Amino acid sequence: YLSRADKSYLSGIVAAHESGISVLAGPHDLEEGISITGETAGEILSLLRTIYRHIVVDTEAILTQATMAAINMSDLILLTLILSHPSIKNTRRYLKYLDKDSKRSEKIRIVVNRYFEKTGITITNAEDLLNRPVFWRIPNDFKTAMACLDEGVLLGTYAPRSKLSTSIKDLAMTVTGNKADISGNKAKSSPFNRLFRKTAS
Secondary structure (H helix, E strand, O other): HHHHHOHHHHHHHHHHOOOOEEOOOOOOHHHHHHHHOOHHHHHHHHHHHOOOOOOOOOOOOOHHHHHHHHHHHHOEEEEEEOOOOHHHHHHHHHHHHHHHOHHHOOEEEEEEEEEEOOOOOOOHHHHHHHHEEEEEEEEHHHHHHHHHHHHHHHHHHHHHHHHHHHHHHHHHHHOOOOOOOOOOOOOOOOOOHHHHHEEEE
C-alpha cells in the first residue's frame, strides 16, 4: 500500500481517537514491516508532516533504515533508558553513533524510564557516564502500566491522577511547546493535554 500513500489514503488507515490523537499502526505482517525502506519511511513522514502539527514515532530499538530515517527527520529525539549498567552501556553505544552527526546530536534528550530513588545508580551517576544531562524522569509504576496494557485502556483513563500519568502528560506538554502546568495555571490546549486529561471521579 505504500506506493498509494497520499492524504486521502492515509486518512482511511489512520485510527482517530476522541482525544484528538491519530495513530498509524505498524504493518500486521512481519514481511511487510521488514520491507519498509528508509526512503519509504521518509516519504510517509514527509506526508504526515503536511497533515499533523506533532508526530510521535515509536521506533524499534534496532537502528534500521526506517528508524534512522525517522531519527534524522526528527526535531527532537527522546532516548530512553533505565538506571542499570547494561542499559547505560547500551545507551552509550547509541550516543557514540548518533553523535557522529552534530545536528542530530543536538536534538537528543535523555529520558530515564521506570525511575525510583532507591537504586544503586543515581541520576548523577548516569549523567556522568553518558556525559549528558537527564532531561526527564518517568516514575516507576509497573503495576499501573501493565494494567493499562492488559485491559487495553489509556493511562489517562485508567489512572489519570497517578504519578506516571502526570509525568507523561507533563513531558508531552513540554516537548510540544505547551509548558506543563507547574504554577497552577491552566496549560494550553493540546491533543496531548486532552489525551491525559483528568476525568471526573
